[in-house]
Amino acid sequence: xxxxxxxxxxxxxxxxxxxxxxxxxxxxxxxxxxxxxxxxxxxxxxxxxxxxxxxxxxxxxxxxxxxxxxxxxxxxxxxxxxxxxxxxxxxxxxxxxxxxxxxxxxxxxxxxxxxxxxxxxxxxxxxxxxxxxxxxxxxxxxxxxxxxxxxxxxxxxxxxxxxxxxxxxxxxxxxxxxxxxxxxxxxxxxxxxxxxxxxxxxxxxxxxxxxxxxxxxxxxxxxxxxxxxxxxxxxxxxxxxxxxxxxxxxxxxxxxxxxxxxxxxxxxxxxxxxxxxxxxxxxxxxxxxxxxxxxxx
Amino acid sequence: xxxxxxxxxxxxxxxxxxxxxxxxxxxxxxxxxxxxxxxxxxxxxxxxxxxxxxxxxxxxxxxxxxxxxxxxxxxxxxxxxxxxxxxx
Numbered sequence: 001x002x003x004x005x006x007x008x009x010x011x012x013x014x015x016x017x018x019x020x021x022x023x024x025x026x027x028x029x030x031x032x033x034x035x036x037x038x039x040x041x042x043x044x045x046x047x048x049x050x051x052x053x054x055x056x057x058x059x060x061x062x063x064x065x066x067x068x069x070x071x072x073x074x075x076x077x078x079x080x081x082x083x084x085x086x087x088x089x090x091x092x093x094x095x096x097x098x099x100x101x102x103x104x105x106x107x108x109x110x111x112x113x114x115x116x117x118x119x120x121x122x123x124x125x126x127x128x129x130x131x132x133x134x135x136x137x138x139x140x141x142x143x144x145x146x147x148x149x150x151x152x153x154x155x156x157x158x159x160x161x162x163x164x165x166x167x168x169x170x171x172x173x174x175x176x177x178x179x180x181x182x183x184x185x186x187x188x189x190x191x192x193x194x195x196x197x198x199x200x201x202x203x204x205x206x207x208x209x210x211x212x213x214x215x216x217x218x219x220x221x222x223x224x225x226x227x228x229x230x231x232x233x234x235x236x237x238x239x240x241x242x243x244x245x246x247x248x249x250x251x252x253x254x255x256x257x258x259x260x261x262x263x264x265x266x267x268x269x270x271x272x273x274x275x276x277x278x279x280x281x282x283x284x285x286x287x288x289x290x291x292x293x294x295x296x297x
Numbered sequence: 298x299x300x301x302x303x304x305x306x307x308x309x310x311x312x313x314x315x316x317x318x319x320x321x322x323x324x325x326x327x328x329x330x331x332x333x334x335x336x337x338x339x340x341x342x343x344x345x346x347x348x349x350x351x352x353x354x355x356x357x358x359x360x361x362x363x364x365x366x367x368x369x370x371x372x373x374x375x376x377x378x379x380x381x382x383x384x385x
Contacts, residue, residue, distance in 0.1 A: 235313070247325075251323050259316065
């Protein structure tokens with residue numbers, strides 16, 4: 001098949017994608033049809049190629065390679081995993097280069113234009129929680145990157161497919177059987193993966209920043225009662241720096257940006273096991289009287 | 298004698314321990330109230346502990362426990378690399 005070139009608007013990034021993998025391009029269109037264009041802008045942030053190698057693995061147990069700026073930072077993946085490879089590869093591109101932003105390892109959603117930021121290590125449940133909140137109407141900002149503009153203290157959206165892994169897939173389908181999920185990738189390096197498509201509104205509003213208002217450190221714990229507890233701001237500061245990809249690199253800029261975030265956000269820990277109850281609990285924060293005022297202080 | 302050279306620290310007051318950014322090392326420290334006061338009192342010119350105590354306490358005379366606490370704070374700050382100790 002002939003290579004096709006597309007441009008995906010991914011929050012503040014313009015991503016050029018070239019591939020001749022039809023299934024991959026169809027999946028890309030399924031997830032990002034509202035922000036996909038065929039007329040390439042003159043300047044791209046990343047030019048990504050997803051192509052088969054020129055050796056025998058082009059046809060035999062076919063593989064694809066991720067290439068950006070003439071670099072191939074990863075080993076080839078099975079061709080059927082082209083879409084997750086693209087998503088993880090783009091994450092790598094952003095994490096290793098987008099230091100104009102302070103990057104939090106966090107899921108984030110917005111209620112109106114007020115953001116709930118949920119930092120966490122793998123397994124904390126931040127992606128599943130972000131997905132559930134989004135399915136119940138919150139605007140998806142990101143499930144992976146909290147992109148903070150240090151000079152403004154706001155959060156830039158980058159709504160992309162949320163990769164649900166293993167049991168989280170069933171948890172989301174139980175929560176919402178009509179959840180718009182893409183194909184299942186049974187054999188990725190992170191196990192079984194399926195992506196939740198962000199809704200149209202989140203994608204077309206991806207250039208509208210959100211004001212950080214709540215900082216919630218989630219922890220999934222099987223069987224636990226949903227418990228939302230205020231977190232001491234010193235500890236919140238400490239944990240937020242730990243969950244910041246480029247804190248050390250940005251130095252004083254990051255310190256001041258974190259300080260500003262901690263000042264303006266209410267900080268919590270949140271233990272949960274059931275998504276319905278978790279969403280009700282967290283959404284309740286947005287409905288409290290005065291929720292809107294502090295975020296704009 | 299105690300001193301601190303280099304760029305000024307950046308301090309963010311927080312409830313249980315203040316966040317202190319050291320531009321010299323790029324490190325972020327969490328420092329409780331008394332060590333923060335001591336850190337703010339230390340400057341580029343070496344000063345004795347007595348001088349620093351006078352600066353922190355002003356006209357108030359500190360008891361033995363408080364003086365011991367200041368000494369302990371200085372040691373913590375040296376350990377954190379925020380203050381240097383020297384003998385003159």
